[in-house]
Amino acid sequence: MAKKGVLLVNLGTPDSAATPDVRKYLNEFLMDGRVIDINPVSRALLVRGVITPFRAPKSAKLYKEIWSAETGSPLLYYSVRQQELLQKRLGDEYMVELAMRYQTPSIEAALDRLKAALVEDIRVIALFPQYASASTGSVYEKVMRLVGQWPTIPNISFINSFHDNPLMIEAFAQNAQKHQPEQFDHVLFSFHGLPQRQLVKCDHTHNHCLKSADCCQTLTDVNKFCYSAQSYDTARLIAQKMGLKKEQYTVCFQSRLGSDPWVQPYTSVVIEDLAKQGKKKLLVFCPAFVADCLETVYEVSVEYDGEFKQHGGEHVQLVESLNDNPLFIDALEGMVKNR
Numbered sequence: 001m002a003k004k005g006v007l008l009v010n011l012g013t014p015d016s017a018a019t020p021d022v023r024k025y026l027n028e029f030l031m032d033g034r035v036i037d038i039n040p041v042s043r044a045l046l047v048r049g050v051i052t053p054f055r056a057p058k059s060a061k062l063y064k065e066i067w068s069a070e071t072g073s074p075l076l077y078y079s080v081r082q083q084e085l086l087q088k089r090l091g092d093e094y095m096v097e098l099a100m101r102y103q104t105p106s107i108e109a110a111l112d113r114l115k116a117a118l119v120e121d122i123r124v125i126a127l128f129p130q131y132a133s134a135s136t137g138s139v140y141e142k143v144m145r146l147v148g149q150w151p152t153i154p155n156i157s158f159i160n161s162f163h164d165n166p167l168m169i170e171a172f173a174q175n176a177q178k179h180q181p182e183q184f185d186h187v188l189f190s191f192h193g194l195p196q197r198q199l200v201k202c203d204h205t206h207n208h209c210l211k212s213a214d215c216c217q218t219l220t221d222v223n224k225f226c227y228s229a230q231s232y233d234t235a236r237l238i239a240q241k242m243g244l245k246k247e248q249y250t251v252c253f254q255s256r257l258g259s260d261p262w263v264q265p266y267t268s269v270v271i272e273d274l275a276k277q278g279k280k281k282l283l284v285f286c287p288a289f290v291a292d293c294l295e296t297v298y299e300v301s302v303e304y305d306g307e308f309k310q311h312g313g314e315h316v317q318l319v320e321s322l323n324d325n326p327l328f329i330d331a332l333e334g335m336v337k338n339r
């Protein structure tokens with residue numbers, strides 16, 4: 001009997017931490033029109049002429065800090081673990097493939113393997129809990145472009161987002177327990193940032209996002225596809241699971257690039273404010289990621305920890321990502337089986 005196909009896709013990482021590989025990765029990533037959403041000529045000038053030449057050597061140094069001699073990039077390592085564990089969980093009836101939107105393993109090769117195995121349908125899961133055009137949207141556009149060229153287009157389905165998946169929420173809360181959350185002065189939910197204009201573009205009502213200061217802080221029928229609203233909802237659900245009161249946590253957005261306004265508040269600003277208020281120990285979740293990566297193990301654990309100390313704080317503790325937590329594999333199994 002034909003197998004059912006599952007394609008897991010995460011963002012991607014350089015092939016190595018060497019500057020030429022980081023340059024190649026950044027060029028592919030930032031030349032994506034959903035990531036730097038300006039006209040193609042300006043984008044090429046900005047990315048190839050300004051951002052990549054300056055950023056590649058700097059980012060390569062950071063990648064060297066997180067690169068393991070045995071397992072390489074944490075993002076790829078944990079994505080492969082998730083694929084292996086999900087395959088084991090689903091058994092022979094399914095064929096689970098892993099791809100990265102940028103660099104390797106490619107979406108094209110993964111789809112070719114599914115096609116060669118004559119799978120009858122394909123469930124595609126972009127590994128981003130909250131929907132953004134720059135992440136989930138880009139993955140699904142690429143998959144549709146490739147499968148769109150096949151003579152026979154199989155049954156294929158996508159998941160817009162899984163920001164409120166109960167098993168995922170439980171997995172994040174479980175990961176925090178080992179750090180004794182009651183010993184921290186404040187909790188942050190630090191999501192990957194996005195340019196504000198990308199939020200507004202994804203507002204399918206054209207009349208809601210960023211129209212008022214708190215319009216995207218509550219998820220409703222009107223903004224249910226909004227990255228910011230989905231992020232606040234994920235944070236609310238994890239906080240609820242942990243029994244946190246509203247005043248015990250803050251939602252913020254990290255990893256800003258360039259000078260345009262991004263979704264606020266910025267994590268670095270929040271961290272400085274909290275240090276100045278006399279908070280000493282912060283517990284930080286990064287629930288936009290399902291696997292540890294540069295943005296968690298370096299940006300939070302090293303950069304934000306350093307900034308917090310500079311302003312009088314004592315310690316920033318990252319809650320590790322979902323990685324190979326069996327609860328997250330349960331969550332993926334449920335998404336494949338439509339539970």
Ligand SMILES: C=CC1=C(C)c2cc3[nH]c(cc4nc(cc5[nH]c(cc1n2)c(C)c5CCC(=O)O)C(CCC(=O)O)=C4C)c(C)c3C=C
Pocket residue numbers: 011012013014026034035036055059073075128132134135192193194195198255257288289292293294295
């Ligand atoms: C949550 C999903 C992500 C969204 C949305 C996203 C948007 C986005 N990112 C950049 C620029 C960079 N991001 C970088 C790293 C990075 N980004 C994500 C996820 C999302 N990005 C991940 C998982 C990672 C880590 C990859 C790894 O190898 O560990 C980087 C590269 C690192 C660096 O040089 O700082 C850049 C650059 C933009 C511009 C953007 C939205 C428009």
Ligand SMILES: [Fe+2]
Pocket residue numbers: 192255
């Ligand atoms: Fe990013």
Ligand SMILES: [Fe+2]
Pocket residue numbers: 199203208209210215216223226227228229
């Ligand atoms: Fe919004």
